[in-house]
Amino acid sequence: MSDSIPYISVIMPIRNEADFIERSLEAVLMQDYPRDCFEVLIADGMSTDQTRTIVEATAAQHPDISVRIIDNPRQIVPTGFNAALAHARGEIIVRVDGHAVIASDYITRCVEHLQSSDAWGVGGPIDTIGTDGFGETVALAMSSSFGVGNSAFRTVKDKMLLVDTVAFPAYTRQAIGIAGPLDEELVRNQDDEYNYRLRKLGAKILLAPDIKSKYYSRSTPRALWRQYYQYGFYKVRVLQKHPAQMRPRQFVPPLFVLSVVVGAVLASFSNLLRRLWTAGLAAYGLANLAASIKLARAHGWEHLKRLPLVFFILHFSYGLGFLAGLVHFRDRWGR
Numbered sequence: 001m002s003d004s005i006p007y008i009s010v011i012m013p014i015r016n017e018a019d020f021i022e023r024s025l026e027a028v029l030m031q032d033y034p035r036d037c038f039e040v041l042i043a044d045g046m047s048t049d050q051t052r053t054i055v056e057a058t059a060a061q062h063p064d065i066s067v068r069i070i071d072n073p074r075q076i077v078p079t080g081f082n083a084a085l086a087h088a089r090g091e092i093i094v095r096v097d098g099h100a101v102i103a104s105d106y107i108t109r110c111v112e113h114l115q116s117s118d119a120w121g122v123g124g125p126i127d128t129i130g131t132d133g134f135g136e137t138v139a140l141a142m143s144s145s146f147g148v149g150n151s152a153f154r155t156v157k158d159k160m161l162l163v164d165t166v167a168f169p170a171y172t173r174q175a176i177g178i179a180g181p182l183d184e185e186l187v188r189n190q191d192d193e194y195n196y197r198l199r200k201l202g203a204k205i206l207l208a209p210d211i212k213s214k215y216y217s218r219s220t221p222r223a224l225w226r227q228y229y230q231y232g233f234y235k236v237r238v239l240q241k242h243p244a245q246m247r248p249r250q251f252v253p254p255l256f257v258l259s260v261v262v263g264a265v266l267a268s269f270s271n272l273l274r275r276l277w278t279a280g281l282a283a284y285g286l287a288n289l290a291a292s293i294k295l296a297r298a299h300g301w302e303h304l305k306r307l308p309l310v311f312f313i314l315h316f317s318y319g320l321g322f323l324a325g326l327v328h329f330r331d332r333w334g335r
Contacts (some may be wrong), residue, residue, distance in 0.1 A: 009089060146310065
């Protein structure tokens with residue numbers, strides 16, 4: 001890329017984000033980037049709460065920045081992103097979610113790294129935070145390798161790395177032109193699939209520690225369960241489309257769930273199988289407890305009463321969603 005000041009399009013696919021959108025959009029509008037050199041496109045999934053009203057009120061406080069609302073009648077992230085992309089004027093496209101708050105120099109840092117490297121996409125580590133006790137515990141679990149595996153953008157804070165994927169990425173327009181739009185079949189995991197598609201074309205995805213953002217975690221067990229169930233469910237479609245994209249760690253949760261369910265059935269037929277099943281559950285319980293104690297010791301013992309449940313939800317909901325996806329998409333292999 002050239003060293004000139006490129007025009008930026010920030011795309012925010014959202015739906016019913018009344019609790020978070022003001023702080024999220026305000027962070028975008030308060031960037032230190034030249035205010036006449038970026039625009040914001042809100043792809044709204046026909047929100048039924050006060051999201052649009054809040055967006056309009058927040059945008060009105062910054063009349064020097066172009067903020068446009070794009071309808072997204074299908075109400076999912078990829079269709080919203082693609083609809084906004086069709087209206088975007090930027091040389092660089094930055095995606096920001098409605099649960100995210102980016103640092104004031106986020107755009108500036110993204111531009112610097114795109115201009116100084118041969119990466120097609122850049123992003124940074126995210127600092128997951130909560131709005132209440134449960135949310136704060138979820139944030140801790142999501143920053144733990146026991147909770148989310150080795151996802152670099154969640155667990156690596158101080159190193160510049162070439163990675164598989166990043167959160168809230170910035171892409172060059174050229175990269176998007178080559179890779180095409182987001183896959184509109186994927187309700188979840190569309191970013192993983194997209195970055196794999198880019199890397200398959202020879203692109204580099206850069207994780208830079210000075211590109212900083214915060215992400216608000218889900219604040220109830222039900223919301224967390226639904227989120228990770230969908231991650232597992234739609235990961236099956238990514239596997240079917242791009243088998244080489246999968247990592248061994250992503251098969252661990254479904255194998256865990258399968259062993260629990262099948263083991264419970266087989267345990268009734270044999271004392272040996274019952275002992276093996278019990279031993280497996282005990283091993284998981286001990287690993288869960290050990291990881292919970294380690295995090296609680298470092299971040300506060302009040303989290304210990306919630307961490308085992310949060311870890312279980314992360315693992316079991318993802319694994320169950322993956323198995324459900326295998327059944328639901330069973331006729332989609334090779335398609």
